């Protein structure tokens with residue numbers, strides 16, 4: 001039996017909202033002779049009412065980590081690298097691969113979309129990195145574990161170590177799989193393609209480094225970091241034909257409620273200039289028949305579904321999918337909508353399912369800045385969309401913007417507040433007047449709420465904005481403060497202020513090299529806060545500068 005501890009380095013609610021995590025869980029458990037049990041950070045119980053407990057126990061059978069030979073992490077957010085370190089620390093696993101006991105301690109495998117962006121922060125911690133899609137790769141890893149004899153317990157005297165070494169050597173040949181230097185040292189093996197591309201010099205960038213794009217040395221430095229941070233051979237499944245990308249477990253204890261998530265496409269056909277997905281992942285749409293089959297299987301669990309894709313409306317068969325879902329009386333929500341693609345059928349489907357909220361992402365307040373991002377979306381379209389949605393009975397409009405974009409001026413921040421106000425005004429006017437048989441006066445119609453969520457822009461490798469000059473941290477903080485003050489005065493609008501420290505930590509991890517692991521470890525030992533992490537990385541960069 002191949003038994004894998006599948007760890008999501010965040011809470012139960014966040015982990016179970018991740019379709020990628022659920023897919024890996026399905027792929028392992030549907031394979032004969034394989035078993036995956038879930039672990040989360042902070043919460044350990046399915047129902048979410050047990051207190052945090054360490055060492056952690058698996059959700060399924062309350063087994064401790066030490067009973068598993070393979071521990072696999074699913075990482076979809078840079079700050080979860082800190083969660084990985086904390087989880088290992090709390091469960092007394094040696095942090096660096098090269099120092100782990102080859103016989104007794106588990107083999108650590110890491111995968112998830114975050115590794116595509118930059119796998120270096122945990123390169124020295126993991127034994128194996130799975131870069132790209134898990135389709136096919138997960139099954140082959142399980143098969144190789146069995147073929148290498150890794151599933152026959154842990155005999156003493158070096159036999160377990162030999163089986164593990166055979167396993168690592170075998171999987172190193174798989175596309176998208178990288179056996180790390182630390183694992184090679186740990187098991188005294190050499191594998192093909194030893195990480196030649198990993199030439200690392202110093203720790204994470206300071207705040208200023210990514211803003212000095214005019215200096216040739218800084219550009220060269222960033223270029224080498226982009227090359228270093230790109231995977232050698234990511235694995236991308238050529239097409240997604242199988243009906244195997246839907247939730248295995250439906251629970252109300254998620255961020256999305258009790259819905260069965262169904263992936264209808266991966267990647268995005270658009271190329272917004274800031275977006276890693278649009279520039280670095282191939283676009284693949286799942287055929288209509290596979291989508292229908294997944295929904296039909298998921299119906300045994302719930303009639304409520306969430307259709308998942310970076311831009312749901314871009315699926316070539318979206319009209320047909322919506323029509324079919326509607327004829328079947330299903331409740332549907334969409335993960336994210338690119339406003340230009342939204343059709344009346346999509347809005348009708350949302351409203352028919354009793355959905356109250358809809359999220360759209362203008363990204364920037366002004367049309368000029370939006371065009372610079374590669375988004376041809378007018379204010380008028382945003383306002384009209386809000387009115388159309390509210391006219392169908394939706395009452396909760398969520399607008400998503402970024403602050404700190406290249407080329408951003410103070411006026412772009414004013415434009416966010418203006419657009420949010422105009423959206424609310426149009427939405428209030430569009431509220432349906434009929435309730436039951438009577439016609440309600442305007443003041444008694446259901447209120448509409450607008451939530452404005454703002455994220456601090458993080459440049460991503462491989463995108464046209466990777467090296468573009470951004471506003472300074474002081475400018476960004478100042479703009480956030482002003483936006484907060486402006487939106488705070490507006491009735492019916494809620495503003496979610498982002499954490500600048502978290503965004504900064506995310507940026508550092510996006511561009512960091514291997515040295516940043518020390519700062520992650522020190523931060524996890526202290527409080528685990530982003531602010532501490534940012535402080536540590538700035539300090540270590542300053543120290544390395546002063547030594548040269």
Ligand code: SF4
Pocket residue numbers: 268269270271272275276277278279310311338
């Ligand atoms: S539409 Fe969304 S997912 Fe697609 S490229 Fe633009 S930002 Fe990225």
